[in-house]
Amino acid sequence: LTLDWTATAIFVALFAFVTWLGFVAAHWRKGDLNLLHEWGLGGRRFGTVITWFLLGGDLYTAYTFIAVPALIYGIGAMGFFAVPYTIMIYPILFLIFPRMWKIAHERGHVTAADYVRDRFDSRMLALAVGGKSGVGPTPACFGSRWRRWGSSPRCLISPFSWSAWRW
Amino acid sequence: MAQSEQTRVWLRYWPRLLFVLPFAAMLWVPSYNRIEPEFIGIPFFYWYQLLWILLGAAIVVVVYTIETRSTRAREKAGEIDTTGVPGDLF
Numbered sequence: 001l002t003l004d005w006t007a008t009a010i011f012v013a014l015f016a017f018v019t020w021l022g023f024v025a026a027h028w029r030k031g032d033l034n035l036l037h038e039w040g041l042g043g044r045r046f047g048t049v050i051t052w053f054l055l056g057g058d059l060y061t062a063y064t065f066i067a068v069p070a071l072i073y074g075i076g077a078m079g080f081f082a083v084p085y086t087i088m089i090y091p092i093l094f095l096i097f098p099r100m101w102k103i104a105h106e107r108g109h110v111t112a113a114d115y116v117r118d119r120f121d122s123r124m125l126a127l128a129v130g131g132k133s134g135v136g137p138t139p140a141c142f143g144s145r146w147r148r149w150g151s152s153p154r155c156l157i158s159p160f161s162w163s164a165w166r167w
Numbered sequence: 168m169a170q171s172e173q174t175r176v177w178l179r180y181w182p183r184l185l186f187v188l189p190f191a192a193m194l195w196v197p198s199y200n201r202i203e204p205e206f207i208g209i210p211f212f213y214w215y216q217l218l219w220i221l222l223g224a225a226i227v228v229v230v231y232t233i234e235t236r237s238t239r240a241r242e243k244a245g246e247i248d249t250t251g252v253p254g255d256l257f
Contacts (some may be wrong), residue, residue, distance in 0.1 A: 059204075084194070
């Protein structure tokens with residue numbers, strides 16, 4: 001086994017940078033983390049640039065880097081559905097999200113489940129939405145980790161998304 | 168000059184019709200389900216979809232710019248108040 005110095009150096013440098021960035025960010029515009037909207041939404045103080053990075057982090061997940069390439073490797077061009085899907089989802093979000101942002105801001109919603117509970121006055125529907133946002137990523141999680149770790153126990157933790165807890 | 172409510176809505180939201188383009192292009196799979204013409208060795212099927220990522224983003228930018236301009240103009244005219252509406256940097 002030979003050590004790849006270039007790869008190791010890049011990995012260590014990035015690891016150190018991200019760790020340093022994490023500690024710096026912990027003190028940047030510090031909020032009271034006992035408040036749910038401070039912990040979950042950064043105190044609703046994020047603007048365009050930070051949100052842009054957050055959306056990037058949402059899009060380029062393990063699904064993008066592992067599950068979709070694995071699917072294309074397995075069944076070929078059919079896995080390319082992910083590209084048109086992404087192209088079409090953005091206009092939809094462009095039309096819906098500013099309105100939803102405004103309502104959530106005015107009514108103090110933190111999660112999608114909060115919005116549904118308020119809008120439809122239904123705790124069960126809110127539980128369904130919160131549960132879905134927890135269970136939804138699970139198949140992708142299993143799919144992407146199946147070959148390496150078998151049924152990874154980490155995938156079973158994801159359904160206990162905190163979004164369902166506020167029910 | 169008095170405008171009807173319908174005219175106002177049309178003038179304000181017509182750029183959103185541009186969003187039909189990426190849907191039409193991407194859902195019309197037979198139009199790009201082929202290998203030729205290749206681009207730097209990449210089959211048409213692949214580079215055409217990747218190109219539409221850029222075109223789709225460009226369309227969103229165009230729609231956003233037009234709508235923001237009309238919103239700013241209406242705000243200046245005192246028709247609306249956009250305080251607290253998303254769009255602030257950081």
